Amino acid sequence: MATEINLQQLTSKIFVMPRERDEFFRESNTTEREKIFVLAFEGNITEEKYFSEFKNSNKFNDELICLHLLKRRSDDTNSAPNHVFDKLKREAKDEFNFKNGDELWMIIDTDRWKNIPKIIETCKGLENMFVAVSNPCFEFWLLLHIKDIQEYNKEELELLFKNKKIRNKNYVERKIIEIVGSYNKTNLKTDDFLPNIDAAVSRAKILDQAHEEYPAKLGSHIYKLIAKLRKVETE
Template identity: 30%
Template structure:
């Protein structure tokens, strides 16, 4: 395990270490938390006592809403040994792709245990959205679970399959392309979701529990657009299906409410 950690330092820390000013206590705590999460992924990718479990899945998420949702799903389905969920070091989609590539580089050189890395991020106002999608497509092991406009749209798919009331009502200046982008409004999406889930909060750890029995319906509802990331839709259902296939989850699992 010690050698495994040392190898990872060469692939990960060498590419991310920067000279920074003396950090405030909050920043130090955040950095320490990130280091702990990185170590968990290292342990996940490193074998112990020669026991190498193949075909593992790493899920890198933009935010904690996604982490809590997928963590609950995987924990309930007894998949913690095969699937690791982690919040990305940064929320920027392009940074998430870079982080995924660093873990894959480490894995390919060391254990070769990963079958794929999923990156979960939203359209929102991210300037690097298009670049991230393009860069991720160059590596067959990197998959993207996108939501347009936001992750809450995936939750909304548990209740609806028609979205005629959605339109591009938000204009954002993109300094990269030097032009305005007309986007779907994330706040409007969250507002619509609250009419389906009373008292919904991003920090709610019981979201998966509340939506569990509707999951297969959400996968069906999401089929209207899982390929064009520039339009209203979500490919999160493809990630859920990958988890189902990897853990061999039976249909009756989704009928439970505990």
């Protein structure tokens, strides 16, 4: 059951002056960029590590984009939908003077969030806010880096979709381990995945042939975000 929204928490920063755009860039040690992307994650470690390493890689388009990751304290384990959603709005939309083209993204999974249609409808009514849903979990996005799931049979795909946990690993995590040998949510080895990020984008696009607002079956819309952040290769 989702936790109740704390009204004091919602209003605690109303009187804080929004930070200016140039102040944000100075802290990021960057020159002026055309766009700011702010990301908020359901997870507390894995997603942050993935996007941090992507940001520091030669695949990230840092000539045009400044990427800011909303970080939770290590003791903040509350990943309830309204907590993450409120965090994105409060710490990004209320603290920064955004231009119209800047974007705020929520990175969420279907295996924990049961009110995704409502979240998407809310974001559609808020300027600059977007959602990238993975079904069933963020690890499925990672799996797309290293496996064309169309090679799996129907039974295997169904097991991926159900993503049941066996002891301390869910099914998608176990498939990752089969391919790369190990997987640790708290110590993500991004070198196993980031070199194949273009393959992940291509595979995710194929799974999104119906162009749904979020994947009702196996899929990940993180590819939509990556496509905006990815450096365009030149001949």
